[in-house]
Each structure stands twice: as structure tokens, then as C-alpha cells.
Amino acid sequence: MKVTEKDVTYVADLANLELTPDESQRMVADLNSILGHMDQLNRLDTSGVEPLAELVSSFAPKGGEDFAYAQRADEVRPGLSREAALANAPDTDGTCFRVPKVIER
Amino acid sequence: MSEKKITSEALTIGEVHSSLREGHTTATALAEAHLAAIATHDGEIGSFLTVTRERALAKAAQIDRLVEKGDPLPPLAGVPVGIKDVLMTAGERTTAGSKFLDKFVAPYDATSVARLEAAGAVCLGKLNCDEFAMGSSNENSAFYPVHNPRDTTRVPGGSSGGSAASVAAGFAVATLGSDTGGSIRQPASFCGVVGVLPTYGRVSRYGLIAFASSLDHVGPLANTVEDAATVLEVISGRDPLDSTSVAAPVPNFAAECGREVKGLRVGLPKEYFAPGLDDETRAAIERQVDGLRAAGCEIVEITLPHTEYAIPVYYIVATAEASANLARFDGVRYTSRSAQVKTLADMYRKSRDEGFGAEVKRRILLGTYVLSAGYYDAYYRKAQQVRALLLRDFQQAFTQVDAIVTPVTPTPAFKLGEKTGDPMEMYLSDIYTVTANLVGVPGISLPCGNNQQGLPLGIQVLGKHFDEATVLRLASAIERQQK
Numbered sequence: 001m002k003v004t005e006k007d008v009t010y011v012a013d014l015a016n017l018e019l020t021p022d023e024s025q026r027m028v029a030d031l032n033s034i035l036g037h038m039d040q041l042n043r044l045d046t047s048g049v050e051p052l053a054e055l056v057s058s059f060a061p062k063g064g065e066d067f068a069y070a071q072r073a074d075e076v077r078p079g080l081s082r083e084a085a086l087a088n089a090p091d092t093d094g095t096c097f098r099v100p101k102v103i104e105r
Numbered sequence: 106m107s108e109k110k111i112t113s114e115a116l117t118i119g120e121v122h123s124s125l126r127e128g129h130t131t132a133t134a135l136a137e138a139h140l141a142a143i144a145t146h147d148g149e150i151g152s153f154l155t156v157t158r159e160r161a162l163a164k165a166a167q168i169d170r171l172v173e174k175g176d177p178l179p180p181l182a183g184v185p186v187g188i189k190d191v192l193m194t195a196g197e198r199t200t201a202g203s204k205f206l207d208k209f210v211a212p213y214d215a216t217s218v219a220r221l222e223a224a225g226a227v228c229l230g231k232l233n234c235d236e237f238a239m240g241s242s243n244e245n246s247a248f249y250p251v252h253n254p255r256d257t258t259r260v261p262g263g264s265s266g267g268s269a270a271s272v273a274a275g276f277a278v279a280t281l282g283s284d285t286g287g288s289i290r291q292p293a294s295f296c297g298v299v300g301v302l303p304t305y306g307r308v309s310r311y312g313l314i315a316f317a318s319s320l321d322h323v324g325p326l327a328n329t330v331e332d333a334a335t336v337l338e339v340i341s342g343r344d345p346l347d348s349t350s351v352a353a354p355v356p357n358f359a360a361e362c363g364r365e366v367k368g369l370r371v372g373l374p375k376e377y378f379a380p381g382l383d384d385e386t387r388a389a390i391e392r393q394v395d396g397l398r399a400a401g402c403e404i405v406e407i408t409l410p411h412t413e414y415a416i417p418v419y420y421i422v423a424t425a426e427a428s429a430n431l432a433r434f435d436g437v438r439y440t441s442r443s444a445q446v447k448t449l450a451d452m453y454r455k456s457r458d459e460g461f462g463a464e465v466k467r468r469i470l471l472g473t474y475v476l477s478a479g480y481y482d483a484y485y486r487k488a489q490q491v492r493a494l495l496l497r498d499f500q501q502a503f504t505q506v507d508a509i510v511t512p513v514t515p516t517p518a519f520k521l522g523e524k525t526g527d528p529m530e531m532y533l534s535d536i537y538t539v540t541a542n543l544v545g546v547p548g549i550s551l552p553c554g555n556n557q558q559g560l561p562l563g564i565q566v567l568g569k570h571f572d573e574a575t576v577l578r579l580a581s582a583i584e585r586q587q588k
Contacts, residue, residue: 003474007474008470011470011473011474011477012470014473014477015428015432015469015470015473016432016435016450016453016454016457017454017457017458017461017466017469017470018454018455018457018458019458019466023463023466026463027466027467027470030467030528030529031467031470031471031474033527033528033529034420034471034528034529034532035471035474035484037416037417037529037532038417038420038421038484040413040414040417041414041417041418041484041487041488041491042483042487044411044414044491044494046487046490046491046494049490049491049493049494050490050493051486051489051490051492051493052489052490052492052493052496053319053489054319055305055306055319055544055545056305056306056349056351056545058496058545059545059570059571069343069352070348070349071348072345072348080212080213084212084213085212085438087210087212088208088209088210088212088438088439088440089437089438089439089440090436090437090440090441090442091442097437097438099436099437099449099452100446100447100448100449100451100452101448101449102449
């Protein structure tokens with residue numbers, strides 16, 4: 001499987017990244033080198049192996065039951081204040097984040 | 106080679122404690138001395154991104170009042186520490202080594218930071234790292250690279266390069282780092298200090314800027330195993346703000362240091378000693394293993410048969426998770442927005458293009474690719490399956506042995522610029538460290554001598570889930586037998 005410049009443009013689009021033509025060419029080369037290395041996984045037969053998506057319950061003494069405390073009660077608790085949440089924003093109107101207009105009329 | 110070390114004999118936590126108690130120094134004087142050393146010498150090392158002088162002196166004054174009153178001192182009273190800049194420090198600039206967050210001021214403290222300071226630690230500042238903790242040499246910092254204090258022409262390792270270098274240079278007695286694929290252990294090894302990877306779930310990740318959530322760990326770096334153990338104990342334990350943190354009891358880790366190791370079964374995985382490992386590193390580790398044998402350990406050759414697949418699995422899982430985690434940097438909330446935007450789509454793209462460095466973009470692209478329609482099964486699902494096989498390898502090995510001893514890195518610290526041309530070559534240098542993150546076991550990297558050029562060599566001890574105690578006990582024995 002060979003990654004082309006078209007693939008890189010497509011993936012960059014999915015990831016909301018803008019690449020210069022130079023960057024894009026470099027990424028084609030890098031991705032091919034890295035994915036080439038990753039293809040060695042295909043040497044392994046993994047049929048019937050359950051994918052490991054979550055780690056903690058796999059070494060829990062009682063198959064996850066011990067982690068019931070990880071669920072919290074559904075009750076209102078103090079969070080970050082509006083002021084603190086907005087403090088780092090590049091643009092606000094004082095109550096909300098402000099972004100460029102989404103809908104043209 | 107020029108070596109930078111500001112103190113002839115590095116301070117330990119115990120020494121800070123007794124000199125405060127006996128009135129030989131004050132927390133304020135200690136903080137001032139370390140801040141002065143940073144001001145004078147860190148220009149050549151580059152380990153700090155932000156110095157938090159007021160925060161440090163306020164805490165130090167508070168500790169001095171405790172000493173004056175004769176109150177009991179908390180475990181880290183007056184200990185000068187530094188924090189990797191991926192951990193939030195309320196009211197202080199927190200950049201993750203990225204231009205994107207150059208002006209970001211953290212709205213709250215990471216739990217690990219809050220626990221350190223509650224235990225009396227004096228926070229001197231924020232430490233340099235690879236951008237969003239992505240790198241093995243600290244050359245991906247958007248601000249400036251860190252130089253290895255043991256040889257300033259060489260890298261300190263990464264991504265917690267500033268955390269390791271500042272301890273090695275004597276700027277801080279202990280530091281916090283983060284480890285996603287070796288980012289605490291590899292720099293500890295390159296700089297000749299101790300670094301601990303706790304079990305996944307042992308230390309809260311609340312307030313850690315996420316890179317790959319199923320692999321990220323917060324952990325300590327220090328000059329001695331006992332100091333690292335003391336800091337680990339302070340930051341460990343269940344945190345309701347991190348639902349993956351585990352309510353396992355936290356033992357007295359420092360008490361493990363100095364305990365007998367007689368009768369412990371120590372595994373040497375043959376795959377970790379295959380060709381590709383530097384000869385001097387191999388010899389240094391063999392010497393330590395001989396010492397353990399003489400101390401009564403049973404040395405067992407073991408196999409971790411899927412080791413060769415760990416790098417591809419790691420770089421699939423880590424980049425996939427990173428591509429999702431870094432989607433939040435969109436120009437809306439976190440300080441940076443491109444000035445060139447007219448539309449919303451423009452804002453996302455241009456802000457991310459201007460804010461992220463090349464390695465971060467590379468990993469986001471790779472992660473997006475392996476998750477995209479048509480490739481998900483071939484890469485991401487396959488990697489998660491092989492991750493399950495890697496876990497089985499370790500579960501099997503731990504039926505035979507109590508702990509595993511391996512190298513940390515294939516070679517000692519390399520030169521700045523030596524590996525920046527080829528990302529795959531840089532990734533391959535993580536071969537001995539990534540598996541512990543993939544399977545969630547604890548580990549430690551500690552020094553085991555120098556090579557002929559005087560560069561530090563490292564040794565790694567890995568243990569069973571939540572058995573940091575045995576890891577620290579063995580590490581302390583290895584440290585002791587070098588004296």
C-alpha cells in the first residue's frame with residue numbers, strides 16, 4: 001500500500017490541517033516510510049484475538065467490578081467558572097466564545 | 106565535552122529535610138540558591154521554559170513558618186521541584202512546548218502538582234519538553250532545544266528532556282515528567298538520573314495535557330531511587346477527577362529502598378538483548394545482573410515473543426489517540442487563532458497550521474490515516490489486537506518472575522541534530538520503553554555507570570501491575586551495589 005499526495009491531502013483535510021506543497025511532499029515520504037514499517041504487523045495471525053481497547057479492567061482483580069467507584073453520582077458539582085473558561089479565548093463577547101460567521105445570509 | 110553541574114554534591118530530599126530541621130538553611134534560602142543557579146546556568150541547558158519565582162518564594166516562606174513554629178514538616182517540605190510544561194499550574198503559563206499555547210495560562214492545577222505542593226514542595230518553574238510530549242530528543246520543543254548537562258553537544262532525551270536535565274544539572278531536587286512511550290525513562294537514562302513510570306492508573310492524569318490517553322502516565326524524576334520513591338508516594342492514589350485512576354492502596358514506597366532482594370526472581374527477556382544493543386550498555390547491565398545474582402536473586406531467561414511488533418503497535422495507537430486529543434486545538438478556546446481568517450473552516454486550518462510544529466502535524470496525519478475509513482481494520486484494530494498479545498506476553502512472564510530487567514535505550518545520548526532527518530529512525534530508539542506503556546506495567550530507569558566517553562548508561566526494571574514496590578526494591582539494590 002503506497003500513500004500518494006492525494007491521500008495526504010485527503011487526510012490533512014479530515015484533520016483540519018493545511019499543508020504547504022513542500023510539507024505535503026515531505027509527509028508523503030515520511031508516511032510511506034512509517035507505514036512500511038507498520039505493515040510488518042500483517043505477518044501475525046490475530047484472528048480471534050479480542051482488541052485491547054482499555055487497559056485498567058484487564059488487570060483488575062475482579063474483571064472490572066473493583067472499579068465501580070469510577071462511576072460518580074449524577075449530581076451537580078462546581079466546575080470551571082465562565083470567567084476562567086473564557087480567559088484564554090482569542091475572542092469572546094464576555095459570555096461566549098466568538099468565532100467567524102458560520103452562516104452567510 | 107563540557108559538563109554543567111552547579112552543585113558538587115546533589116541534594117537529596119532527606120538532606121533538605123535535615124538541614125531545614127537543624128537550621129542550616131531555610132526553604133527561602135534554598136529556593137533563592139536554586140533560582141540563582143537557573144538564572145546563571147540554564148542559558149546553556151535550556152531546561153526551563155518559565156520560572157515561577159513568586160510561587161516558589163511564597164511556598165518557601167510558608168515552609169519557613171512551619172519550621173519556626175516547630176510544626177511537623179510534610180514529606181517534601183522546602184524541596185525545590187520543577188514541573189514538565191504539559192502539567193497545568195494554576196495562574197502560570199503552561200505551553201506543552203508548543204507555539205500554539207505560548208500565551209496559555211492554566212486555569213487550575215494538575216492533581217499531581219497540587220499533591221506535590223500540598224506536601225511542601227517548592228515549585229521553581231515549568232520545564233521544557235518536546236511539543237505535546239511528542240519526541241525522543243527534546244528537539245521538537247517549539248521554543249528551544251534542551252542540552253544534556255553531561256555533554257552539552259548531546260540531547261537530553263525526550264520528551265521530558267527538561268525534567269531530566271534540570272535534575273542532572275542540580276537546578277531541582279526532583280521533577281515531574283510524563284511518559285507515553287518512554288518519555289520519563291529515556292531522558293533519565295540519557296542524563297544519568299532516576300525516572301519512574303508508575304502503573305497505568307496509579308497517578309492521576311487530571312490536568313495533564315493529553316497526548317495519548319491510554320498510554321499517558323505522570324511520574325517523578327530525581328537523583329536517587331529513594332527520592333523518586335518519596336515523590337511517587339506523594340502523587341499516587343485515586344483521584345475522583347480522573348476516572349481511570351485506581352483506588353489501590355499506596356504502600357510506603359521509600360521503605361522499599363534498602364530492603365533485601367534475596368529470593369526475588371528476575372527475568373531477562375532475550376528479545377531485549379538481541380543485536381542492536383550498544384556493547385557498553387550490554388556489559389554495564391550484565392555487571393548489575395551479576396550483582397543481583399550475588400545478592401541472592403534468581404536470574405531467569407524469559408521470552409516476550411511479540412517485542413518486535415511493539416514499535417508499530419505503539420505508533421499506531423499513540424498517533425490515533427493523539428489525532429483525537431489534539432482536535433481541541435481549533436482556534437476557539439486556547440489562546441491562538443490565525444490572524445488570516447475569514448471563515449470558520451479557515452480559522453481551524455490556519456490556526457492549526459501556524460500553531461503546530463512538523464512532528465505534531467506528522468503524528469496527527471498518521472493518526473487520522475490509521476483511523477480513516479478503509480484503513481481502520483488494517484492498522485488500528487490490528488494494533489489493538491497485537492497490544493492484547495503484548496499484554497499476554499507480560500502476564501505469562503510474570504508467572505515465572507517477580508520483575509524484569511532490560512536496557513532503557515539502544516545507545517547512550519546521541520548528538521543534537523543526529524536523528525532529526527528521519528522520523529522512523531527516531532521512533533526505533535524507543536524500542537525498549539514503549540511496551541510498558543502499551544501493557545500498563547510500572548518501570549524505572551536508573552543509572553548503571555558511564556561509557557568510555559563519560560556518557561551515562563541506564564538500566565530498566567519492569568514490574569507487575571501495581572507492584573512498584575518490588576521495582577523500587579530491586580532498583581535500590583542496583584543503585585547500592587554501584588557504591
